[in-house]
Ligand code: GLV
């Protein structure tokens with residue numbers, strides 16, 4: 001069987017050209033050139049019927065043990081066009097010497113911009129206000145119509161002060177916000193110092209914050225991290241913002257907390273599942289702003305992410321000594337046997 005690279009989605013034109021240029025007599029590229037996800041049955045079929053050496057995937061593809069095992073033992077690299085890699089069974093890859101590439105850093109500032117935009121939009125009810133104008137409800141200036149919550153001078157609690165969390169904090173310092181943060185790895189003076197962020201344990205952070213911003217990675221320890229008890233511990237007018245992964249928040253508990261008035265509002269760039277079904281109660285709550293997972297979605301950044309993922313793919317397929325952007329703790333790609341190099 002010819003060595004094969006699988007690409008699960010249509011890529012920006014120049015990145016597409018670079019990936020397709022990997023093809024040779026000895027290497028075939030199976031390219032799902034579509035804006036719709038590659039269905040799982042087809043992915044599994046492609047994996048099991050080819051000698052897969054590399055997979056270029058998106059965060060919408062579940063690259064679990066079943067998919068990885070279907071590839072056979074020639075697999076060298078899984079490259080995702082995202083900073084999050086919770087959709088990939090990284091432990092399996094580590095155990096089997098498969099390199100895993102991701103796209104850190106490049107999207108940090110773009111995602112922090114979106115996080116602050118979502119925080120402001122939710123606090124100041126911007127989507128609701130814009131919709132009211134379009135619906136002809138703007139009859140006159142009214143003293144308390146569409147009044148929201150001040151961001152300036154508020155206390156913002158960041159759950160997960162990583163690169164993105166710190167970039168959000170830096171922006172909010174400009175609004176005069178006091179920054180608190182929490183996370184399993186404890187105080188992070190290097191990131192916290194420049195933004196004067198103070199470490200708190202989770203309960204203290206929740207009780208103190210006017211805005212709680214979830215910016216941690218989804219790992220087993222953060223799945224459902226914000227549940228019923230955490231939501232109850234928040235101020236009754238607090239705003240929850242999630243730009244991480246939907247699964248970090250117990251979404252049923254969130255819906256309950258919003259209904260019960262345990263918190264004031266929510267701004268969600270990520271949900272469970274994605275897309276959120278039209279029947280979700282979240283979509284009919286005026287105090288909830290849902291965005292379609294667009295944190296990193298600037299033209300420039302998305303093009304850069306796609307390119308980085310292509311660089312990881314290429315390095316992995318060609319058996320380079322290391323991927324340019326490896327997931328921490330993962331292996332270097334196995335040396336190419338010549339066939340696909
Ligand atoms: C987006 O959520 C990413 O992980 O890049």
Ligand code: GLV
Nearest residue numbers: 083162163164165
């Ligand atoms: C998470 O991946 C971050 O960069 O904060």
